[in-house]
Amino acid sequence: MALVAERGSDVVVAERVPGRRFRPQRISLTLLLLGTGALYLWNLGASGWANAYYSAAAQAGGESWWAWFFGATDSAGGITVDKTPAAVWVMGLSVRVFGLSSWSVLVPQALAGVGAVWLLYAAVKRTSGHTAGLISGATLALTPVAALMFRFNNPDALLVLLLTAAAYATVRALEKASPKWLVLAGAFIGFGFLTKMLQAFLVLPALGLAYLIAAPTGLGKRLAHLGAALGAMVVAGGWWVLVVELVPAGSRPYIGGSQNDSVLELALGYNGLGRLTGDEVGSVGGGAGWGESGWARLFGSEMGSEIAWLLPAALLALLTGLWLTRRAPRTDRTRAPLLLWGLWLVVTGATFSLMDGIIHPYYAVALAPAIGALVGIGAVTAWRARSNPAATGLLAAAVATTAVEQSLLLSRESDWLPWLRPVVMFGALAAAVLILLLPGLPWSAGRYVAAFAVVISLLAPAAYSVATAAQTHSGALPSVGPASQGGPGQGGPRTGGRGGGMGGLLGAPTPGAEVSTLLATDANDYTWAAAVVGSNNAAGYQLAAGVPVFAVGGFNGTDPAPTLAGFQQLVADHKVHWFIGGTLMNSDSGSDASREIAKWVAANYESTTVGGVTLYDLSR
Known part of the structure; x- marks a missing residue:
């Protein structure tokens, strides 16, 4: 059996060696996952209870199955957390197996991060190849907000894992118009609802439209498959809601975050449409109290350091990929994932940018898989079309724009690693110039240029992620970045701009x-x-x-x-x-x-x- 590989304009046939097939790919993937695990698991217990709110719920779930099922904050079942309880289920099971400790509460999130990186790699690899998968996985792993939330016990870690799993299942469904894989994707979204309610549905336009447009079957079957997936989503996410609504109010914990002891009220109000409009009954302040809305929010002081490091590159990669595949057939396997990940990024990013209700910077972790996928797919797609001046021009522009954005983000921490900013700026600009020269370079030299461009583009977010992992984080609003002199990360937990206190609202006391x-x-x-x-x-x-x-x-x-x-x-x-x-x-x-x-x-x-x-x- 033989493999066909592209080298410039030539086709190279490489023989598969029995017992050694794909060994370099397996080694590089293993290194990626081991590196991700090291980043997310290293000194994990240093943050103590992290978000004590969810740690207490995990403690309760480890002691009482009744409290575990409803997501109660205490084992006697007084009131639930103000979310659906899937993340508490995972932490509660970990506490039951390993006993109550900071590690047993936090390790499920770290493993969810490793799983999300692996699934993203697998999804991108199926359509764009091993190298694109590696770049995508590394981009996700080294996004600072990912390094924050996969070491923290908020529900966002499990949500990202489930949404990435849904995207992987959709990619598999697109290959042969498989209703089974699409139904599985719907089930993952349903469990995403049980993790963080309506936020899980922000990826539905991406998954649904990608399948509706690109699945290799007739329109009738595409619609039928989507209907089955929607049914699976409703069942996977609705069974728990139905049980809670059927259990008499006096026989279960009160539904936290609601005013009428109702999961549906919580899902549609405080944790649903209220987040968009700012009309959140029971909230302590929405709207401008949580940062000004607008298209620049993802690049601003609140969210920029969390997610914007490679956001310009992802947007340019999306435009580049769509341009290069503009004449491709409807079922093209390069354009379909671009639609999937691109709509994920655009819809979720627009929602986060324009919503007027409560929003926290760490929500941006939901954008990280889409950014990683678009960077990986876009880079490899442009590389394969490097004989086209437009492709090399857009690729160079993406690297240069990334350098400018990362330089602006690094300027916010001017005392931290002062050498990093000029290295990134000048290194990326040099890489951009070399990319423009790709058509005239030998194939082997071009590979080194591409590798250099990838490394220099990931250097700053990687350093920032390591700095984030090196800090302890507690309270309800953790934030990324290194310890700032006199700031929240200096000599204590890093809790973000709003701190961990506010009279016990966002931080837990430590009694003697x-x-x-x-x-x-x-x-x-x-x-x-x-x-x-x-x-x-x-x-x-x-x-x-x-x-x-x-x-x-x-x-x-x-x-x-x-x-x-x-x-x-x-x-x-x-x-x-x-x-x-x-x-x-x-x-x-x-x-x-x-x-x-x-x-x-x-x-x-x-x-x-x-x-x-x-x-x-x-x-x-």
């Missing part, structure tokens, strides 16, 4: 041993050892004491869970031992029940201070 011991004493005599306003406050005390703590009001303290009357009944039934004093910041919407509860407790029970913490003994 005296408080933890007090909460744990006689805890078995109560359903909840304590109650406190806000989920992050509850998480800090729960993880320290190892006992259930009721998060009054949920994440923002604005959920009516419980109401004042409901809490008074819990106290009368001796289900709550301690109330920990304090409230969260005011909200312009949502329930005031948590404030009413705090006022009632303060007015009716005597306070005591232990380790700087105000406590009320509700058993007296």
